[in-house]
Amino acid sequence: MSLIVQKFGGTSVADTEKIRAAARRAIRAQKQGHRVVMVVSAMGKQTDVLLKLAAGVCERPPAREMDMLLSTGEQTSVALVAMAIHDLGSKAVSLTGGQIGMKTDNSFSKARIRSIDTRRIERLLEEGNIVVAAGFQGIDDDLNITTLGRGGSDTTAVALAAVLGADACEINTDVDGVYTTDPRLLPEARRVDVISYDEMLELASLGAGVMHSRSIEFAKKFSVPIHVRSSFGDRDGTMIVAQAESESAAVSGAALTKDEARVTVLGVPDVPGMSRTIFNAIAAQKIAVDMVVQNVGAEGKADVSFTVAGDELDQTLRAVESIVDSIDASGVTHDAEVSKVSVVGLGMADQKAVAAKMFRALADAGVNIQMITTSEIKISALVPREQSAAALRAVHEGFTLDQRPADAKTWKEIKAEAAVEADVHDVVSRLQNDALEALTLTDIAFVGGQARVTLDGVLDQVGIAADVFEEIGQAGIFIDMIVQGFDGEDGRTSVSFTTDEANLEASIKVAEQICEKHAMRGVRGSAGITKLSVSGIGLRSHTQVGTVLFDQLAEAKINVEMIATSELQVNVVIDSAQADTATRRLKAAFADALN
Structure with a gap:
């Protein structure tokens, strides 16, 4: 049975109605025959609220205590999502970063993933559960709660997809894919069906807000196809894979x-x-x-x-x-x-x-x-x-990025190719070691x-x-x-x-x-x-x-x-x-x- 990792960002679980919508999307995927792991961020502006609370009691909060505090945002979200799934008639179990077996170093607020023990997740999936995992967090060797820093939930999702050998990693967000540039700055920006890991890495490092570069690094290293799509609609979105959308276009974004x-x-x-x-x-x-x-x-x-x-x-x-x-x-x-x-x-x-x-x-x-x-x-x-x-x-405008190249691959073509590629690299994507985020x-x-x-x-x-x-x-x-x-x-x-x-x-x-x-x-x-x-x-x-x-x-x-x-x-x-x-x-x- 295929496995899909679905990540939902803060705007996608910002209130109870959106939480229920996320739950319905996961249930729908399960009913289509997939095993489903959800990775969930803190609700909306919850992290900002926690930061304000910390500032109110301490001018320079210790990094360890900030990680302890900020991790509660995701723990709230995963519990509520699991409750919503139960209310809609399906089975779910929520897990913290430590409970999903994510071990990190002890660099509080910017921890790196060392290893992920997937045995508990795999057992729960075999029992028919949707696993709802807290993004952004893990534990170190002393069982301290750590957080992964900016883009941490994306990183959690792609890392889980890698070690579980997932067929795809869906990033459900408030936009419907990757654009040739930020559509908030240029309304004529075009959504692309496909973008390569290398191109997305460069764009992420340049401030493209769709995904963080660490998550793309994981995807490239373990050949994990990423599907970026809107939480609020069913448009195909964008596939991030090894190949580019067009062989003829010099510039993609x-x-x-x-x-x-x-x-x-x-x-x-x-x-x-x-x-x-x-x-x-x-x-x-x-x-x-x-x-x-x-x-x-x-x-x-x-x-x-x-x-x-x-x-x-x-x-x-x-x-x-x-x-x-x-x-x-x-x-x-x-x-x-x-x-x-x-x-x-x-x-x-x-x-x-x-x-x-x-x-x-x-x-x-x-x-x-x-x-x-x-x-x-x-x-x-x-x-x-x-x-x-x-x-x-x-x-x-100079590179006519608003126009789709004549030889651009379609989303369905790339999705089929990506599925084959993921199967070829199945052994690699299941690697477990003590330095998943090590420099490669x-x-x-x-x-x-x-x-x-x-x-x-x-x-x-x-x-x-x-x-x-x-x-x-x-x-x-x-x-x-x-x-x-x-x-x-x-x-x-x-x-x-x-x-x-x-x-x-x-x-x-x-x-x-x-x-x-x-x-x-x-x-x-x-x-x-x-x-x-x-x-x-x-x-x-x-x-x-x-x-x-x-x-x-x-x-x-x-x-x-x-x-x-x-x-x-x-x-x-x-x-x-x-x-x-x-x-x-x-x-x-x-x-x-x-x-």
């Missing part, structure tokens, strides 16, 4: 991260170990860094720019300013009024001129680009916050035979990036990494890109023409570089990845020339002569995480 802050460390000595010092200081404060841009140094100095969440700017500045003198940097600048607009798509890895198309769309909308970073399936640009809405609309790296590899071209003294004005990469594209040059840093000293910056060594001469020729046209300072180019990539699942949530990478390179006295990051990869450019040493050291350092 756009996202806006509105509350960003940019920090630039100026005049960093261009020698090994500097990136390690900077990012170790930030990591020590438990601050997650988003865009990271290190451009090619000039005259022995380089600028390192990165973004953080707006509410972490002050703490970040304190951390960075504490090490500026020790690394002999010339200073720190910041901007608290910036936003990040991004496009994501599996198809862009194989198509030319995607970046140029994005930059032209922004230029035509009068949007200035302050920073650029790229990966195989994502391009992000930092823009002034006052232009963020226009930027999102521009890229969404899929590859540590390098791409040699690369060249780099840098345009110095690029004016900070609308349309420059579009002109640069349109002309490069017209010359038939395929670009890999693109990095545009930020230079607040004279209103100019530098833009670097990598390409095959065979394209170096042609690239320099085009770059010199661009340089003359736009009155830039000059062009630099060099061969003999390698892009070193660490790829995997959980790179953002496991913040030690960057720290270990920079530590290993610094200890081997390997200088980092360029940096670009994404949800799925950390990319650095180094001298080709050091590629073998770097790869060997990283594989040894990450041996336990390599898949």
Whole structure:
């Protein structure tokens, strides 16, 4: 008999009528022949009420006691849902996180799942019960109640689906699927039938509120098909699986991260170990860094720019300013009024001129680009916050995301394919171990035979990036990494890109023409570089990845020339002569995480 995990968020169980509706949906699935596990969040604004209560009695509540308090929200919900199922004539048993066998570490408020003992759930299912499990929570080795942090109920649902070998995991929420962008920001956003794990991971990390990235990491790791649908209707929704909706479309979605802050460390000595010092200081404060841009140094100095969440700017500045003198940097600048607009798509890895198309769309909308970073399936640009809405609309229209691609797969086609895939991976999805949420790296590899071209003294004005990469594209040059840093000293910056060594001469020729046209300072180019990539699942949530990478390179006295990051990869450019040493050291350092 097939098994379905159904997750219901807070808005889906916000009152008694919605609780009964959720109960009816679970009963209907059971009557269709499925075994059913429900994962339920706290009712509506219940968590906010509990937080307010805590603030009323204690200015700084202990993390352990906050987890004890907040876990009661889900316990209330699961009991009420189970009661509703009984009242509607079916059998149900409600269970807390500890009772479903979810063991976590002891990181209160942001615990990670170590293992799930499914024996009790399986016994209750065999007895004909609908199991109603509390999301968001577990227990540690000392039986303390722990919570999983933001998106914890999604994570619970997908983790249970993985270890139970579920045929699908349904995420029932207040929206009817995944859209090409947030429909609250752009009403013309289109619901997609299908989106890949990788695309959804990038969009989730960019602030797409449908699902949290940790739950997508679980789904990708254990090949769990996710079905996102509305709690309040029967529309098909969106399937999140391994493949993309379309093979021809370069871009599948756009996202806006509105509350960003940019920090630039100026005049960093261009020698090994500097990136390690900077990012170790930030990591020590438990601050997650988003865009990271290190451009090619000039005259022995380089600028390192990165973004953080707006509410972490002050703490970040304190951390960075504490090490500026020790690394002999010339200073720190910041901007608290910036936003990040991004496009994501599996198809862009194989198509030319995607970046140029994005930059032209922004230029035509009068949007200035302050920073650029790229990966195989994502391009992000930092823009002034006052232009963020226009930027999102521009890229969404530029890639005609409101229109369904001609070769788009249907929901039913993907559902059938996903069912086959889940069966193939049945053994894997039932794995039980002590680190279900452990970092999983899929590859540590390098791409040699690369060249780099840098345009110095690029004016900070609308349309420059579009002109640069349109002309490069017209010359038939395929670009890999693109990095545009930020230079607040004279209103100019530098833009670097990598390409095959065979394209170096042609690239320099085009770059010199661009340089003359736009009155830039000059062009630099060099061969003999390698892009070193660490790829995997959980790179953002496991913040030690960057720290270990920079530590290993610094200890081997390997200088980092360029940096670009994404949800799925950390990319650095180094001298080709050091590629073998770097790869060997990283594989040894990450041996336990390599898949």
